Amino acid sequence: MSPPGEVPPEVDAHTHLYSGLAGLGLPTPSPRPSFPEILRTVWWRLDRALDRASLRASARLAVAEGLLAGTTTFFDHHESPAWIEGSLDVLAEACTELGARALLCYGVTERNGGDDEARRGLDECARFCALHRGHPTVRGAVGLHASFTVSDATLRRAGVLARDLGVPVHVHVAEDPCDDEDARARGHGSALDRLLGLDAVPWGSVLAHGVHLSTEQVERCAERGLWLVQNPRSNAHNGVGWARTLVASPRVALGTDGFRADMAEEAAAFGAEALAHGDDPRRARALVDGGRALAAAVFGGLEGDRVVRVGDHVVEVDVAGAPVVRGGTLVRASLASIEAEARREAPRLFRRMEEIPC
């Protein structure tokens, strides 16, 4: 029998640990630009400004905050185009140091360096997956940024690599209409048609967002064993729309897309957004449960993960049988020192970012 207050572990099914410092003063444009402009002026400058020290600080802060909120498992999607080789090791170190589970990938793109950049990203995924094959808590996947920043050849290569390695692909899909517009300009019916037609997403792959998928497309994802991850705070923040059709699949999970990995906060945001869009707020529960099913499929179960809450507070967390939070504080590291490192690195990162042209 479970002790009083024991609740199931939480899973963040889509996030970006590299944006962990964003809450410490990330410069953002106002008024809010279009989604492609947000990518170009904020996130695609931040990712180019990342170095080892700022990535380590971001990841440690994001993982620490998640564990303290009862999130044991992170599905991360990483990009640091100025520094690809070895970048996943920094994320893995943060996760193993603090004791979190994670599925890590490099989000392959061609937007900065064309085919060479894509090959380097795929190589980083392959290297990391081989290194962590069978690891109890930190494993690799093959990442793709999104259909609209890669060629057909790269999509085919990613699918072949993921099947060879026996790992899922993790990719952004139909977050904004620009994804489908790009696919149509390349001669495909939609971004999803392009991914499926080029065999880029094997069974069990993780498709983030799907805001603009039709009900028929969502059903097709379910038939192909693909997971969809809804990120309500991010979608509202970026003004990309409400992912209404995802109800058509049983394989849907909840992600934070770079927001703090507090799944109770994200579920509350789901509820509020669902009501605002005339949808059913109770669906949040199915998404939270979906994240656990997804994580269990990747890790062969979530054996030894447990969370104890007293009221709203998470007081104990175990991951794979090891204590990582006790008495509401981290067991393996000091939150104060993680926060101090983050406060040191954030202004350095944002200064470098502002020196990078849009």
Ligand SMILES: [Zn+2]
């Ligand atoms: Zn994302």
